[in-house]
Amino acid sequence: MTDRPEPTHRALTSRLASLTARLPARVRDTVDRYLEVVDLLREIKDPRVARSLGPSGLRGLILRRGKQGVPTQFQARHQAHFDWTYPSDHADMAELYRRAKRGQWDGETYLPWATSVDPDNPEVPLLPDGWFDYDILARAGVKLDDAEQRRFKHSIVAWMLSQFLHGEQGALMASAQVTEAVQFFDGKYYGATQVVDEARHVEVFHRYLDTKMEKLYQVNDNLFVIIDALMEDARWDMKFLGMQIMVEGLALGAFGTLYKITREPLLKQLLKMVIQDEARHVHYGVLALREHITKHLTDCERREREQWSFEVALLMRNRFMAYEVYEEWFEGLITREQWRHFVGDAPGMREFRHVMFSRLVPNLREIGLLSDRIKVDYDRVGLSQYFGGLSADQLTAEKMLGDLDASNGALSAGRAA
Ligand SMILES: [Fe+2]
Numbered sequence: 001m002t003d004r005p006e007p008t009h010r011a012l013t014s015r016l017a018s019l020t021a022r023l024p025a026r027v028r029d030t031v032d033r034y035l036e037v038v039d040l041l042r043e044i045k046d047p048r049v050a051r052s053l054g055p056s057g058l059r060g061l062i063l064r065r066g067k068q069g070v071p072t073q074f075q076a077r078h079q080a081h082f083d084w085t086y087p088s089d090h091a092d093m094a095e096l097y098r099r100a101k102r103g104q105w106d107g108e109t110y111l112p113w114a115t116s117v118d119p120d121n122p123e124v125p126l127l128p129d130g131w132f133d134y135d136i137l138a139r140a141g142v143k144l145d146d147a148e149q150r151r152f153k154h155s156i157v158a159w160m161l162s163q164f165l166h167g168e169q170g171a172l173m174a175s176a177q178v179t180e181a182v183q184f185f186d187g188k189y190y191g192a193t194q195v196v197d198e199a200r201h202v203e204v205f206h207r208y209l210d211t212k213m214e215k216l217y218q219v220n221d222n223l224f225v226i227i228d229a230l231m232e233d234a235r236w237d238m239k240f241l242g243m244q245i246m247v248e249g250l251a252l253g254a255f256g257t258l259y260k261i262t263r264e265p266l267l268k269q270l271l272k273m274v275i276q277d278e279a280r281h282v283h284y285g286v287l288a289l290r291e292h293i294t295k296h297l298t299d300c301e302r303r304e305r306e307q308w309s310f311e312v313a314l315l316m317r318n319r320f321m322a323y324e325v326y327e328e329w330f331e332g333l334i335t336r337e338q339w340r341h342f343v344g345d346a347p348g349m350r351e352f353r354h355v356m357f358s359r360l361v362p363n364l365r366e367i368g369l370l371s372d373r374i375k376v377d378y379d380r381v382g383l384s385q386y387f388g389g390l391s392a393d394q395l396t397a398e399k400m401l402g403d404l405d406a407s408n409g410a411l412s413a414g415r416a417a
């Protein structure tokens with residue numbers, strides 16, 4: 001990631017921009033997409049991280065495997081760990097298992113599915129006014145009237161929920177894999193409850209999209225890259241790190257933001273229930289990794305994981321630009337660069353990033369992946385404000401939801417992330 005690119009790169013980028021400006025819109029967009037891939041690879045400084053993310057980047061960003069309309073096969077290579085002595089080996093995980101059993105709920109009967117949802121109804125907005133700055137679009141030559149703005153917000157929420165759904169499918173598979181691979185027997189008991197939780201999350205997000213939003217977007221290429229990397233990595237702790245800490249941590253922030261601001265009661269209740277489960281999942285990730293990373297890894301292995309998490313955090317921060325919505329609404333009307341400006345600088349999206357990183361960064365600190373060496377990089381990209389926050393093992397779902405309820409739907413202006 002280069003917030004302040006060096007002069008030669010900046011000069012090259014602007015030269016390319018002036019060259020591509022003369023191309024037909026569709027070709028220009030394709031060139032822009034490839035340039036983003038080049039930029040991504042350029043950002044990854046550690047060769048081990050490049051080896052880990054590179055093949056996934058090829059499959060996700062160039063071949064766009066998630067968008068071929070056919071099932072995707074991943075080659076899992078992890079080891080299944082059995083223990084025939086059935087030890088009680090982790091008291092905190094055993095306690096989480098007990099809580100998880102008590103916290104089970106039925107997605108079919110527990111949510112008010114009879115609620116009538118009209119995504120375009122201004123009386124019950126999915127997103128508040130002020131989420132987007134439509135003047136940016138107008139300056140780029142596209143003016144949306146009130147009805148179009150409402151339909152556009154419908155598309156954006158459907159896109160977000162679609163990515164939540166695809167992420168939940170990733171979590172379902174990853175939690176099954178980590179249940180096999182984890183070395184704590186209490187972790188296996190707990191992990192089995194998470195597999196059920198994730199299946200339920202897939203069920204309720206899919207039902208909401210299918211029956212209430214009546215819209216489903218394809219998996220975002222960058223999300224595909226992360227899921228691909230997790231599925232194919234043979235190391236159990238990388239799966240844990242990627243899914244339980246990175247994807248789940250960021251998802252928890254994203255669910256929380258949407259829970260806070262939406263006025264649609266069914267979606268609000270759905271998110272509340274999912275947040276309660278997800279808080280346990282991230283807590284489990286912290287428990288499983290804290291000891292492993294701080295006590296059992298070599299310094300070299302720790303550095304690789306530290307760098308990997310940083311790169312994935314940036315991937316998630318900078319690249320979830322809802323291009324699937326762009327292609328539906330604005331392809332040929334504005335450039336991808338103008339779209340990035342409109343989406344990336346939207347007040348609501350800044351809020352999203354703020355809450356997401358306030359959830360994620362403290363967990364990285366807690367599991368030992370925020371050394372002084374990597375802090376410099378986080379600081380450089382404007383994420384140092386999150387170093388001191390509460391990690392998942394210090395935060396209950398009730399506290400999280402209480403804080404979100406207390407802030408009651410207001411967008412916090414001027415976030416830096
Ligand atoms: Fe989930």
Ligand SMILES: [Fe+2]
Pocket residue numbers: 171198248277278281
């Ligand atoms: Fe989860």
